[in-house]
Amino acid sequence: MNVSTRFAPSPTGRLHPGHAFSAIMAHDFARERDGRFLLRIEDIDGTRSRPEHVETILRDLEWLGLGWDGEVVFQSQRLASYQAALDRLRGMGLLYPCFCTRADIAASLTAPHGPEGAIYPGTCRNLDAPDLSKPHCWRLDMAKALAASGSESLSFHDSRHGLIHADPTQHGDVVLARKDAPASYHLAVTLDDAAQGITDIVRGDDLLAATHVHRLLQALLGLPTPRYHHHALLLGPDGERLAKRHGAPTLAALRESGADGRAFAEALRRGELPVGFAAAKA
Numbered sequence: 001m002n003v004s005t006r007f008a009p010s011p012t013g014r015l016h017p018g019h020a021f022s023a024i025m026a027h028d029f030a031r032e033r034d035g036r037f038l039l040r041i042e043d044i045d046g047t048r049s050r051p052e053h054v055e056t057i058l059r060d061l062e063w064l065g066l067g068w069d070g071e072v073v074f075q076s077q078r079l080a081s082y083q084a085a086l087d088r089l090r091g092m093g094l095l096y097p098c099f100c101t102r103a104d105i106a107a108s109l110t111a112p113h114g115p116e117g118a119i120y121p122g123t124c125r126n127l128d129a130p131d132l133s134k135p136h137c138w139r140l141d142m143a144k145a146l147a148a149s150g151s152e153s154l155s156f157h158d159s160r161h162g163l164i165h166a167d168p169t170q171h172g173d174v175v176l177a178r179k180d181a182p183a184s185y186h187l188a189v190t191l192d193d194a195a196q197g198i199t200d201i202v203r204g205d206d207l208l209a210a211t212h213v214h215r216l217l218q219a220l221l222g223l224p225t226p227r228y229h230h231h232a233l234l235l236g237p238d239g240e241r242l243a244k245r246h247g248a249p250t251l252a253a254l255r256e257s258g259a260d261g262r263a264f265a266e267a268l269r270r271g272e273l274p275v276g277f278a279a280a281k282a
Contacts, residue, residue, distance in 0.1 A: 002035065003029070003033040003034075003035030003199050004030065004035055004036040004197050004198050004199050005030040005038070005201070006037070006196060006198050007037070007039055007040070007068075008040040008042050009023075009057055010041075010043065010045065010048075010049065011049045011050055011057060012045060012053065014250035015057060015060045015251045016249060016251065018233065018234045019060075020064055020265065021234050022204055022231065023064070024268055026203070027068075029200060029202050036069040036070070037066070037068050038070060038198070039061070039073070040073045040192060041073070042075050042188065042189070043074055044181050047180055058072075059255070062261075063255045063261030073196065075183075078192065079182050082177075082188060082191060083182065085187060093141075094140055094144050095139065095176065096125055096126075096127070096130075096139055096141055096173075097124065098123075099135070099136045100123050105120055105121070108121045114171050115210075116171060119172035121172075124139075137175045137179045138177040139173040139176065140175075142171070142173050145168075146168070148220060149220055150219065158228040158229065159228070161208070161230065164211075164212075166211070166215040168213045168216040171209075174213055185210070186210065189214065190217045190223065194223040198226050199226055200227045201226045201228050204230065204231060205232060206233060208230045
C-alpha cells in the first residue's frame with residue numbers, strides 16, 4: 001500500500017506542542033507503513049506569514065527527530081493552480097464576488113452560525129452589476145455547487161469517526177479566494193493534497209468540520225478523496241485547545257531551553273504530556 005501523509009503548518013508564528021503532536025501522528029503513520037511524509041508550508045497569508053518562522057519550523061521538526069521526504073512545498077509557489085481552479089469554478093457559474101466585511105456579516109440579523117462562526121447570509125449572491133474594481137472576495141454558491149457536484153450523497157471515511165455523510169451547507173457560501181490572499185484555506189489545501197498525492201490526511205479534530213467543504217470541492221474538481229484520520233487534540237492547563245492565541249509554550253522556547261526534542265516526542269507518543277497539560281481531548 002503506497003501511503004503519503006503531510007504536515008502543513010502556516011508560518012504565522014512558532015509551533016507549540018499541539019503542532020508537534022499532529023506532526024508526529026502524521027509522520028509515524030507514514031513511517032509505520034513504509035510511506036512518505038511530506039512537508040508543506042502554507043504561506044499565502046501575506047499579512048501574517050513571516051520567512052523567519054519557516055526556518056524555525058524546520059528546526060523544530062528536526063529537533064523532534066522528524067524527517068520529511070522530498071523538497072518542502074510552499075503554497076506561494078502554487079498560485080497558478082489556485083487561479084486555474086477558481087477560473088474553472090467561475091466558468092461553471094459557481095462563484096460570485098462578495099464585497100461584505102466581517103463586520104457587515106456579524107451585524108446581519110439573518111446570519112445563523114455554523115462551525116466557523118456566522119454563516120454568510122448571501123447579501124451579494126445576486127448582484128446585477130458588481131463593481132470588481134472594489135475590494136472583494138469570491139464565494140462558492142453552495143446550493144449551485146451541490147447541484148453541480150453530480151452526487152446526491154457526498155461522504156468520506158475517518159478512522160476515528162467512521163463513514164461521514166458530508167454536509168457542506170453548514171458552512172454556507174464559503175470564501176474560496178480572499179480579498180487579501182489568492183486562495184482560501186479550503187481551496188488551497190484541497191488542491192495541494194491532490195497535487196502532492198496525499199493518500200491519508202492526519203490532522204486534528206478541529207478540522208473535521210472543514211472536511212465537509214473539502215469533499216465537495218473534490219467532487220466539483222474531479223479530485224481523489226483521501227482517507228482521513230482526525231486525531232484528538234491536546235489541551236492546555238486551562239482546558240482549552242492548544243493554540244497560539246492561548247499562550248501555549250512554543251517548541252522553539254523548549255528547544256532553546258536545552259530540552260531534548262526526541263525525548264519530548266517520545267513522551268507525546270506515549271501519551272505523557274508536559275506538566276500542566278491535560279489529556280488529549282477525545
